Amino acid sequence: MLKSYFKSTLRNIAKSKLHSLINITGLSVGMAVALLITLWIWDELSFDTYHEKYDRIAQVIENSAHNNEVHTSKVIPWPLEAALRKDYPNDFKYIVMSSFTDQHVLSASGKNVLFSGNFIGEDAPEMLSLKMEKGQRNALQDASSILISSSVAKALFGDTEPVNQLIQMDNKAIFKVAGVYEDLPVNTTFHKVAFMAPWKFFAGNKDWIGRDPNDWNDNSLFLYVQLSDNADRQKVSEKIKNTKQQNGPPDAKQQSALFLHPMGQWHLYSKFENGVNVGGGIEYVWLFGIIGVFVLLLACINFMNLSTARSEKRAKEVGVRKAIGSLRSQLVTLFFFESVCMAFTALVFALFVVFISLPAFNVLASKKIAIPWDNPILWVWVIGFTLVTGGLSGIYPALYLSSFKPVKALKGTFKAGKLATTPRKVLVTVQFAISVLLIICTIVVFKQIQFAKDRSVGYSRNGLINIEASTGDLHSHFEAIKDELLQNGAIVSMAESSSPTYGINNNRDDVEWKEKDPSQKYTFGSIRTTAEYGKTIGWKVAQGRDFNLQMPTDSDAVIINEAALKYMNLEDPIGHILQFRKRSNTIIGVVKDMVMSSPYEPAKPTLYYLGGRGFDNVIIRINPAASTHESIAKIEKLCKAYAPAVPFSFSFVDQEYQKKFSTEEQIGNLATVFAILAIFISCIGLFGMTSFMAEQRIKEIGVRKVLGASVLDVWALLSKEFVVLVCLSFFIAMPGAYYFMDTWLQHYTYKTELAWWIFAATGIGTLLISLITVSFQSIKAALANPVKSLRTE
Incomplete structure (x- = not known):
């Protein structure tokens, strides 16, 4: 039986090469998109699963009430570690303090990296x-001692045995290499951690810690x-x-609540609003999962449409099979078998497309995804996915084609009729509605990105560079470097800061003032700075x-920014006294908010x-x-002269600022x-439908041309139905697109409008694309010789 089905499938493909090619192309593209999205989703969902006990690991996070709002912070005060060890020894297997992941200069074997x-x-x-x-x-x-990654070991020691070798960090501390660990994969939170240095050393050296280990107000570490x-x-x-309220001093007890944020949620559930987890990256996982289903559905719709459109051509085949004893269930099985064979043929092409496009996809998505060819779960999933795709594609054609009456089919009196085309029209409308929805969503995303990029940042980014002083x-x-660079004309200003202009590394909640609500x-x-900071970045006083x-x-x-002024509700801030750093600080200026x-x-309230x-x-x-290239060369020369052990590394502030848009741009x-x-x-399906209609109505077109119909008349005849369907799909998709994108934009304080x-542009563009697709076959049919068309049986 299967052999007979297989032969029938091959004959059907050979008999209708164009439609088979369109079917296989549509399915393969849809399956390739679904496979790529599946690999992306799997990479997102498997984040941090590299760590064996990831389901038992958590980060201690604090919710605190600030000015009638609850804020969530990942940084905690140092004394919290000792309090947890003391009060809850049986609840934790490990309690680990950590600094930020920062760049450091590692020196060994005459190399500095x-x-x-x-x-x-x-x-x-x-x-x-x-x-x-x-x-x-x-x-x-x-x-x-220090542990280093495989990459660090190779960079510093090459093929030399690294264990027991000495490494100098930042031209100061010397550590002995006690071990080398495998580089952590990209889809882990700690993937940038190329070395681990002992907390004992950090905690015992005042030159490194720069903070009071007993200060409950200094939130600057991870736990x-x-x-x-x-x-x-x-x-x-x-x-x-x-715990913080019970152990900290009175000024640290105000409305603070600690909780555990599990590692399994760090990546996809990292967003908090008013102290409540509201998701995060998981929204994009759902978004692309839905897109993958939609795109695959479009390919399946193509298959259904083209299969049922050819119903009159297969009517006699169905009639003969029923006349010689075939049951409807056998015909349903045959048509299902054909669609599954098509799906597996498309799978081969889809896997090829995925293989050749994966490098570009990784660049686009900032991933390092690889196809796990040796993973049996992959193949089980792929085969199951293909069977489902084939079954979904073939379900309607199988039920529809197997329902033909054998007598009418054999007499040649079978006609599909107007009602038979209704499901196809519905499917075409659904296809283009999905396409319109995706196009509108894409335009809104980029409009929101551009809106944020055009926002005034409050300082001048042009010509500003940042050097991390490790x-x-x-x-x-x-002072020596600054004076020489000013003299040689490479720079116009230079300053130091505890944070780059594109980030705030430190926070403090120990600020007191007279009018503060206790x-x-x-x-x-x-942010600690030198006096030249404002002049260098060009802030506005x-x-x-x-x-x-x-x-x-x-x-x-x-100096405070306008957000801090509003935060403190001060009418006349100049000369006001703020208590922090265990001393009195006088406000001498207010600057415009900077992003x-x-x-x-x-903008965050900032001091x-x-x-x-x-x-x-x-900075x-x-x-x-002066020439930027020459100026950078002069800066590099001086930095190497005064800090020979430090590799010269810098970043343009405007480029670093652009990175803030990386997630949305991806x-x-x-x-x-x-x-x-x-x-x-959608268009290749439309192309197939138009070509079949032109073929089906070839004699009608010939007659119309003989009676004086122009090329434009024939084009309008074949195109108007699809134009109506595309317009209908636009009006169906528009409300949904507006709702979804309006909801998405509510996540942003600064957001664009749904213009x-x-x-209008999406509707007109979609209509033009569909017209171009339809016109190729319509004009070709209109230009055909009517004499030849009328002679054709």
Whole structure:
């Protein structure tokens, strides 16, 4: 029986080469899109599963009430670790303190390289189940040891044995390599951690910590835990909720609640609003999952339409089979078998498309996805997916074609009739409605990105560069470097800061002022600078003045932004006293808000003040009258002269600012590709339908031409039906697109409008594309010789 079905399928494909090609092309493109999206979703869902105990690992996070709003912060005060160890010893297997993942200069064997890493607790390698290539996981118990990744070992030591070698960090501390671990994969939170240095060393060296280990107000560190095997996360989270209030000083107790955020949710459920988790990346997983289903559905609709459109040609075949005893169930099985064979043929092409397009897809999505060819789960899923696709594509044609009456079919009196075309019209309308929906969504995403990019940032990014000062060398020679660069004309200004202009690295909630509501907790961005900071970045002073080197009192001065002014509700801020840093600080100026964090959110209330220990960033304004390339070369030369052990590395501030849009741009780019493929699939289906209609009505067209019909008349005859369907699909898709995108835009404080031209442009563009598709076959049929058409049987 199967052999007979297989022969019938081959004969049918050979008999209708064009329609078979269109069917297979549509299915293969739809399946390729679905497979790519599946690989992307799998990569997202498997984030952090590299760590064996990821389901037991969590991060301690704080909810705190600020000015009648609840804010969620991942950074915690240092004393919290000791409090958790003391009060809940049976609930945690590991409690791990960690610094930020920062770049440091690692020097060994005459080489100096920049790598990112953490100072982290001794249990971290075990908690994160590092795969050790050499050495032991417990090496961080020794305050003089360090664990390095395979990449660091290769960069510093090449083929030399790295274990027991010495590494100097930032031209200061020296560590012994106690182990080498496998590079962490990209789809892990810690993938940038190329080395792990001992927390014991960090905690015991004042030059490194730069903070008071007993300060409950200084939220600047991370705390990770692994729950005990018998501990319930929800119950433990409830237990530790009031730990800060119970152990901290009075000013640290105000409306603070701790909780555990599980590792399994770090990536896809990272967004909090008013203290409640509202999702995050999971929204995009759902979005692309739905897009994948839609695109595959478009391909299946093509198959259904073209199969049922050819119903009159297969009517006699059905009649003969029924006349010689075939049951309807056998015919249904035959047509299902044909569609499944088509689906498996399309699968071969789809896998090829996925294979050759995956590198470009990885670039577009900023991923490193590989096809797991040796994974049996993949093949089980692919085969099941293909069977479902084939079954979905063939269900309507199988039921429709097998329902023909044999007598009418054999007499040649069978006609599909107008009602038979209704389902096809519905399916075409659904196809283009989905395509229109995707196009509108894509345009809105890019319009929102451009809207945020056009927002005033409050300072001048052009010609501004940032150098991360991983060692103290640049700080020690700051004045000498600045003077020489000013003299040679490479720069116009230069400053130091604890944060780059495109981010705020530190916060503080110990700020007091006379009018402060004691029942509320307030958190401010905290940025230490040198006096030239404002001049260098070009901020705009709204009230008061900038810092002045000639005024000694500015060592206790503070400048606030307009967001902080509004936050504190001060009418006349100049001369006001703020208490923080265990001293009084006088407000000397108010600057316009600057976009330093998310460009989609309001500016954060921020304090700028002078002094403190070494700075982490050197900010330079390049001379606009000089060559940028030559100026960078002069800066590099001087930096290498004064800090020879530090690899020269810099970033343009405008480029770093553009990175803030990377997630939205990736989503927009992927959506664009999928929207183009959706309209392509819809159009090839339209092409197939038009070609079949032209073939079916060839004699009618011949008669009309003989009677005087023009090419335009014939084109209108074949096109008008599809034009009506495309217009109908637009009006169906428009309300849904408006609702979905309006809901999406509500996630942003600064958001674009849903302008009328987006819908108009989409409708007109879709109509033109469909007309071009239909016109090719319509005009070809209209130009055919009517004599030849009328002679054709």
